[in-house]
Amino acid sequence: MNLWEAAREAFDSLSANLLRSVLTMLGIIIGVGAVIALVSIGQGVQVLVAEQVQSLGSNLLFVLPGTLEGGPSSGRATFSSIAGASSPTPLTLGDARVLADPLAAPDLVRVAPAFNRFVEVVYGDESRGTLMVATTPEYAAVRRVEVALGEFIASGHEQAASRVAVLGSQVAERLFPSGVLPLGETIKINRVPFRVIGVMRPLGGTGFANQDDIVWVPLSTAHNRLFRERTAAGEAVVSAIYVQVVSEERMASASEQIAEILRRRHGILYAADDDFTIINQADVLSVFGEITGILTVFLASIAAISLLVGGIGIMNIMLVSVTERTREIGIRKAVGAKRSDILSQFLAEAVVLSVIGGGIGTALGIGGSQALTSLVPDLRAVISLEAILLATGFSIGVGLFFGSYPAWRAARLDPIQALRYE
């Protein structure tokens, strides 16, 4: 008996007991569906995070004060540093200026220091708490942001410490009533009037990385007119220094150059004593990749347990079926079925059950993940072939594994006794 005949026989006997077959498949359907849906959503989240991090700019290095390890004396530098949490040894405008010197750090193309604070922005009766990023004209190129209207901070504004502001798209939208063009209007940042010179293109991003809920001002203006913080040496403090590196291959050497300059300026002898942190996209990506990866595997393993339960369900039903069909097995053996024929017939039934279940489960998993992600903007489920192959392969394996014991029981039945079975 060849494979095709075995599959046909299996179909015949499974369709004769349709309800039971469907119920048996349910475990596999749910298991495969859950695995595929969870893996697809998990990979979708990974892609989303990767896109968001990449949208921060290419060949970008973040230089932040403090260390990520956060020892007892060093301030804990996290992304909150970007938002301006103070730290014991701050980065200064002077640090940024030296980094910008092409002779000191040849692999750096552009350097954009930024001073970040939460401020209150007011236009007319409308007021809004938002993040102010005070920076230099290089920022736009380093962070790859573009204006939709007007212009970004220019070097003239920086030199003159002009009271000009560029609004994130969301700030502009919320602050100005529809129909009012923000360009040329005067807003107040912490009660100091600023003229709006530009509105940024929407960038997307959510949570900490929401790039649209920001107001940009020249760095010199912030230091002279809004926040007069200085270090003990009288240097202007910056919250972060964004660095664009000449090429991706030079990222490591650029990091080295930055570290060397900063250690010299901060009087640090050993790398272990660093009071700053250099982060690149790959670091951020790998941290998030790791977290989402672990979560995906964890959830998928829970889903895989239901595959196991489904397999046990198949075994249970197959055992019942073998007992019920003892006489049929006897007849088949009497007319010449060998052990292997009976074995493959019952194995085929188990595999057909699990493969059909796997197919329906795959369809439901894809549909389910699409439905779920349609509720979350920007998140797209990534239907990976690997997940489908893995789940389908696993379900065939489950069918073979849990079908083999009942099939073996059927194959070794004695034809005389089987024929006598009532």
Place this chain on the structure above:
Amino acid sequence: MTESPLIRAENLVKVYRLGQVEVPALRGVSLEIQPGELVSIMGPSGSGKSTLMNLLGCLDRPTSGRYFLEGKEVGGLSDDELAQIRNRKIGFVFQTFNLLPRATALRNVELPLLYGRGDRRRERAEQALRAVGLGDRVHHRPQELSGGQQQRVAIARALVNQPPIILADEPTGNLDSKSGAEVMEVLEHLSRERGITVIFVTHDPYIASRTRRILRLHDGVLLSDEKLEDRSVLEGTL
């Protein structure tokens, strides 16, 4: 047709073990059956005739003794080899028909072909059904057929691989006398036209009376071997 016997059994013994007790079912049966013979094996229940049929049908192996089928010893073959011999050499007809209830007559008849030479399966199955007069019932399921028709489907199934032997175990036991007579006619016809050896296992004297040789078993021993020519001669003189 006398060159070699189709079936030759030498001193067949079969002992069943029921726990600690050994129950002898056959205690040394020897017989020869020639191709094309129409034979009845008779005996009261417990005489060992079912055991003998299982041995002759290669469903079981003797405890001792030798069994030759077409000159080849089959007593020591493996389960799978026996299955192959059942497939090619032996057709079974059972008292309870033993058809697959969910399959059509055609599928039932095709069954032995599934486990053997599989070419032109449908055609050969249809041919076998026509041979038993059921050419118009091909797509009926067993429960849509009368008892006599079901038994004829079973005969078509036994026939489809063109085996030299058909073993019929009380083939009319579950039938009324009219259907029983029809079934007997079909089997006699096959024996006459195709030279198939038909062995009946029965305690129905009516069946025995229509065969030309009667083997009588009692307590696992062959009591008598009545050749039929004698009787037909006798009937002719009466």
